[in-house]
Amino acid sequence: MAVAARASAAGMIGTSLQGLRIVLVEPSHPGNIGAAARAMKVMGLRHLVLVNPRFFPDPEATALASGAEDILESAQVCTNLDTALQGCHKVYGTSARGRRIQWPASNAREAASEMLADLDTGDCALLFGRERTGLTNAEMDRCQVLVHIPTADEYHSLNLGQAVQVLAYELHMAALTALPAQDVPTEAVPEQPAPIQDMEGFYGHLQRVLRRSGFLQEVRATRMMRRLRRLFDRARPSQNEVNILRGILTEIERWASKVDRKDQDSL
Amino acid sequence: MAVAARASAAGMIGTSLQGLRIVLVEPSHPGNIGAAARAMKVMGLRHLVLVNPRFFPDPEATALASGAEDILESAQVCTNLDTALQGCHKVYGTSARGRRIQWPASNAREAASEMLADLDTGDCALLFGRERTGLTNAEMDRCQVLVHIPTADEYHSLNLGQAVQVLAYELHMAALTALPAQDVPTEAVPEQPAPIQDMEGFYGHLQRVLRRSGFLQEVRATRMMRRLRRLFDRARPSQNEVNILRGILTEIERWASKVDRKDQDSL
Numbered sequence: 335m336a337v338a339a340r341a342s343a344a345g346m347i348g349t350s351l352q353g354l355r356i357v358l359v360e361p362s363h364p365g366n367i368g369a370a371a372r373a374m375k376v377m378g379l380r381h382l383v384l385v386n387p388r389f390f391p392d393p394e395a396t397a398l399a400s401g402a403e404d405i406l407e408s409a410q411v412c413t414n415l416d417t418a419l420q421g422c423h424k425v426y427g428t429s430a431r432g433r434r435i436q437w438p439a440s441n442a443r444e445a446a447s448e449m450l451a452d453l454d455t456g457d458c459a460l461l462f463g464r465e466r467t468g469l470t471n472a473e474m475d476r477c478q479v480l481v482h483i484p485t486a487d488e489y490h491s492l493n494l495g496q497a498v499q500v501l502a503y504e505l506h507m508a509a510l511t512a513l514p515a516q517d518v519p520t521e522a523v524p525e526q527p528a529p530i531q532d533m534e535g536f537y538g539h540l541q542r543v544l545r546r547s548g549f550l551q552e553v554r555a556t557r558m559m560r561r562l563r564r565l566f567d568r569a570r571p572s573q574n575e576v577n578i579l580r581g582i583l584t585e586i587e588r589w590a591s592k593v594d595r596k597d598q599d600s601l
Numbered sequence: 602m603a604v605a606a607r608a609s610a611a612g613m614i615g616t617s618l619q620g621l622r623i624v625l626v627e628p629s630h631p632g633n634i635g636a637a638a639r640a641m642k643v644m645g646l647r648h649l650v651l652v653n654p655r656f657f658p659d660p661e662a663t664a665l666a667s668g669a670e671d672i673l674e675s676a677q678v679c680t681n682l683d684t685a686l687q688g689c690h691k692v693y694g695t696s697a698r699g700r701r702i703q704w705p706a707s708n709a710r711e712a713a714s715e716m717l718a719d720l721d722t723g724d725c726a727l728l729f730g731r732e733r734t735g736l737t738n739a740e741m742d743r744c745q746v747l748v749h750i751p752t753a754d755e756y757h758s759l760n761l762g763q764a765v766q767v768l769a770y771e772l773h774m775a776a777l778t779a780l781p782a783q784d785v786p787t788e789a790v791p792e793q794p795a796p797i798q799d800m801e802g803f804y805g806h807l808q809r810v811l812r813r814s815g816f817l818q819e820v821r822a823t824r825m826m827r828r829l830r831r832l833f834d835r836a837r838p839s840q841n842e843v844n845i846l847r848g849i850l851t852e853i854e855r856w857a858s859k860v861d862r863k864d865q866d867s868l
Contacts, residue, residue: 568835589814
């Protein structure tokens, strides 16, 4: 009885975490890939994505996976982050560097609950950066939430395998806690949030318009775009809303393009 | 300021966990000893006890400690469990085998809170068994509480280093939660949302620009503005962000106003 209940709970946890991909960005040490796979499998996560791994496949990864070889075998290897995030509606990024004003931050426990709720809506990604240098600022720009694992020793952070272990564990605990609570009132999300690639399309378009209008000056462009990303990300625009925002940008470009034409005419 | 608060919080966590010893019983793989030391140090635990380690000291332990060599250097090596538990008033033992009727069992999270409370009274020990076979029944008899780390995959349990990592993390989280509120390192607090009248000012400005650009047509203006309001309201923009949005609108108006001027010139 207890065993059956356990097995079925484990199955349900697997299901509730199914849409989550663990993305390792440019891991250098194959042992960490193996340790991550093991940590994932033990905690009910299955979808591993590797962006430009230095060595993969690799015997050391296989050795450290130790029972989680199936996770390695089905791992998706990508050459860029865009491909890795394709189809995700929300991206979480781990950061050892504590809080940064430009990004909303959650600790591992809060983030695990948020992710679980987000997985109801569609696929999500959880990014882990390089062993030495973590995620770049450009990569963090792709994240809606930065996740921080509280530690006592700021000088010696967790290694990659340990960080995946702690987050996989928190996700498992969140899924376990959430099991009987189907009737927890969730915040009303009016429409499905737009997929990441459409948000990126919008941000690219916005940046172009802001540059052409003169609003975006080179010296502060990166910071400003980061602020705007945070603002729009918080609203979690739907596909329809992204279409509206792009419609506005197109109309403004058309309106102002008369200037450019007239400027050219007058030359 | 934030850094000082953090350092002091880390110090207090170290103090509240000071009386806890992590006891590894007959570890076979020196790498696991090193990984355990690293996991401990990162989470504010310092007291490592090794009962009959197969190899210690060992270069592999040192390599995997990676920054936590001090924990290894001060580790206590014992030939029997009695010595290891000397002076402890409560003993917790980890078990991968799920709950056993003879022992009270807690999951890692519950156990971490209990341990923290027990540490107020005096020293405690947390036992981890052998890599393959765990703790013997005789050793479990020495434990007042068995600790179980919930996992999804009953067939592939955590390895020793991962188990120490999860429990050290839970202990750290328990200590962090127990801190007086003002000492808890806070996550970035989102800025105060802008007052209603500023939001109204923004919506008025937005509507004017959208009308002039040609995007907002009379027939659908009310509905469209309602949708845009809903979108921006969801993001709860701060005063600063409202200023940025209005700055964008002003810049776009200036950019496009050249058109109007030229249109008038050509009349």
